[in-house]
Amino acid sequence: MQTRSIKTKELSALLDQLRAAGVEIIAPARAPGVGRAVVYRRVSGFSDIIMGVQPRGTLKEHFLPASERILGWRRGGAHLELLEASTDCAPRIVLGAFPCDAAALEVVDAVMGWDYRDEFWFNRRQATIVVSIACDGGDESCFCHAVGLSPGSTRGADLMFVPVDGGFQVEVTTGRGQAWLEEHQEYFSEAGDSTQAVAFQERATTRSSQRPRPHMESIGRWLKNNFQHDYWDQLALRCHGCGACTMVCPTCHCFDLVDEPEGPEGGSRRRNWDTCQAATFTLHASGHNPRPGQGARYRQRILHKFSIYPARFHELLCTGCGRCSRVCSSGMDMLELLGEIHDMASITEPTTSPEARNEP
Amino acid sequence: MSNQAPSAARGPSADNATFEPRIVAFVCNWCTYTGADLAGTSRIQMASNVRILRLPCTGRIDPLFVMKAFERGADGIIVSGCHPGDCHYIVGNFHARRRFRVFRELLDFLGVDPERITFSWVSASEGGKWAQVVNDTTRRIREMGPMESWPRASTALDDDLHG
C-alpha cells in the first residue's frame, strides 16, 4: 500500500472540510467536566485533539456504547407497538486511535459476527474510517509486544499516521483507507523522506520490547489445566470486584439487556455494559451463584481473555493496552499476573523458563 | 403517575397559568391520610393536582420514592405525617425529619430546587390544614413551572450519552 504525508495545517483543514460535509470526527480529547481526562470523543476540529496520550476511555464505546436503546415499545389501545431502534450510522472518522485500540476492534469483530451478526456494531464499523497514530512505546503497563502487536501495528486501522516534524507520515493499510485517501488527496503530499518516521517507530519498538514478554501459548495451556488452583483466590484478595478494568478494556464486550418501562405508555429495551467482575453477572434467580467469590470471577476474566476466546476465535482477547492495570484502584496488574502464570507454567513446561519472559 | 407525551401545556414554554402541576403526596397512614380523608368527607375545596400514596409512616418514606416520582413526571412532592410526639411508631417521623433535611440539602446541591417538596405535619383532625397544604403546594409549583431539571422517563428520550 501507499505511503503519503500530511502537514498539520492540511490535516486541520481536512477535518474542517469533513465536518462541513457532515462526517463525525472522533478523536482523543479532554472530557468535559472536572476530571478532564483524555478520552475518545466527538470533536469539532483539530484544535480539540490531544495526541500522544493514551486515552483513559476506550474507542469501543463509539461502537458499543455504555448504554443504548435497541428496541422500544409503546402501548396503543390493545396493541403493543414495537419500535426498532435504527442501526444506521452516519459516516464517521476516528482520528488518532492508538494501535492497541484499533486492533481491538478487529478482535471483537469475531464475537460480534459469530453466531449472530450484531448490526449495531457492524454498521458502525462500516461507517467508520479508522486512522490510528503510531504509539511512542507506552508505559510500564503496556504489553502489546507480548500479544502479537507492536507500537506501530496497523491492525484494525485503515490508515496509520506516524508523527514527524510539522505533520505525519501516512501509511495506507486497507483498500478502504486507500479509497478514502484518494477522495481527499488534495490534502496529502508525497511521502518524502521517511527517516524521521522510521526512527520514531524504532524508538517505540525498543521501548516496548524492554518490558517482560510472557509466553502466551504456555499461559493458555496452563490456564486450561488449572481451573482449580489456589492461585485464583490468592490473586483476587485485593480485587474489589468493581469491574473498572473490564469497562475500560477495549476488548471486553459483555452486555446486559434490560427492559425499562418509562411510564404506562411504553418503554425501552437497552443494552448496557456488564462485567464478569460483578457478583450479579452470574447470579441465578434461585440465589445460587456459580461464581461465588472474587477468585472465580477474576479467573473468568483471565480465562476468557487468554484461553476461552483463543480456543474459539484463534486470537487473544487482549491487545496489551495496559488500561486495566492503570485504572485499578487496588493495583491489580495484568502484566505482572501474566508473568506469574508464565512462571508457574515454566515448571511443567521447561521451554518456558522464567528467564524467557524477560528476553527482549 | 401517567407519562403522556409532552403536551403543549407541559412544554418548556408552558404558560404557567395553564400549566397543571402533577403533585404526588406520600403520606402516613395514621395521621395525614386520615386528615386528608377528613378533608374529603368534609367537602373542603382543594386543588385536584395531588395524587396520594399511603405509607405506614413517614419513617418509611424513602427518598427513592421522591426520586422515582420525579423521574416519572411529578412536578412537586408532598411528604406528610403525624406531628412530632404523635407518631404511631413513636419515632418514625423524627427519623424522617432528619432524612428529609439531608435530602433537601442534597437536591439543592445537585441543582434541584428543594421547594419542589413540601414537608408537613398534618394530624387526623386537621382536614383544613391538609387542604391548605395541597392548595399552597399546588400554587407554588404552578408558579415554579414544570419540573425541567430532572431527567424524565419518556419513550421519546433516546439519550445516548456516550455516543
Place this chain on the structure above:
Amino acid sequence: MKELQDLARRLLLEGRVDIVIGYQQGPRGVRPSFVTRPEQADALIFDERCVHNLVTYLSPRRAHLAAWPRRAVVVKGCDTRAVAVLLRESHIDREDIVLIGLRCGGVHRSAEASGPLTAESVAFRCADCSIREPELVDHLLGDPRPAPPGNSRLAERIGQLESMSHEQRREFWNNEFSRCIRCHACRQVCPMCYCERCIADKTRPRWIESSAHLRGNTAWNMIRAMHLAGRCVGCGECGRACPVGIPLGLLNRKLAMVVDEHFDYRATDDPEVPGPLGSFRSDDAEEFIV
C-alpha cells in the same frame, strides 16, 4: 518499616491472626498487600503513598476473604473512623480484628505519586486532619510525622457551586453524571457500602435503572450519596476508584457539612457515637416543615 514487618510476622507466627492486610510496593505505586505467611511480612511498607482505606477489606461483603476470618489491618487515623462505623453498625466484632495503627503525616491522592507531599498532591481529607495518631488501635507504630501541607480545594469548589444558581449547578452535575458508566466501582471500594445486595442491583422492582443514561446515573449518584450521608468517613476511595473521574468527594463532603451543621455530627473513631441518620433529637430544627 521493620517494626511493622516484625509485628506482622509475630501476629502470624503466634497464630493471633490468619492474615495481615497492609501495603506493599506494586508495579504501579503502592497497593494493598495480603500477608498470610510470616515470611511474606517483609513486603509490608508504609509511606505517604498509602492512600487506600484498607478497612474496606473488613467489610462483610468480601466473601472471598471469609477463609481468613481473623484479620489484622494496617490503619491510618482516618481509616479508624471506618472501623468505628462498622462496629457501630454491628458488622464486625472488635475481638476478631487486630488494628495496626501507623502515625501519619498525610498521604498523596494517588498511590502512584512520588516525592514529598505538596499542597497540589495531598489527599483532600488530609487538609484538616485531627486524627493523625490513631487511637482505636491495638498497636501504634511509627514516628510522629509533621502535619501535611494544607489544601482547601474541595471546600473552595463546594463554595463555588453553592454560589451558583440551581440551573448552573444542575448543568454542572449533568455534565459530571452523564459520564458515569455505572460500573459501581465507587460502591465496591467503599468500606461503608457493605450491603449484600445493593439497592442498585435490585430488580423487583428496579428502583435505580442500570442504564448509563442521565436518568439512571442521576438516580444512582443521588441515592449512593444519600445512603452514605452520616456514614461516609470521607476517605475519598470512591472518587479515586471512579474510572471516569466524577468528583464524588464534592457530594460526600457537602453532606458531611450538612450533618455537621444540623446534627452536630462529624465522622469519628468513637463507635459509641450514634450515626446522625440512625438517631434524632426531639428538638431537631424543622423550619422547612409546615
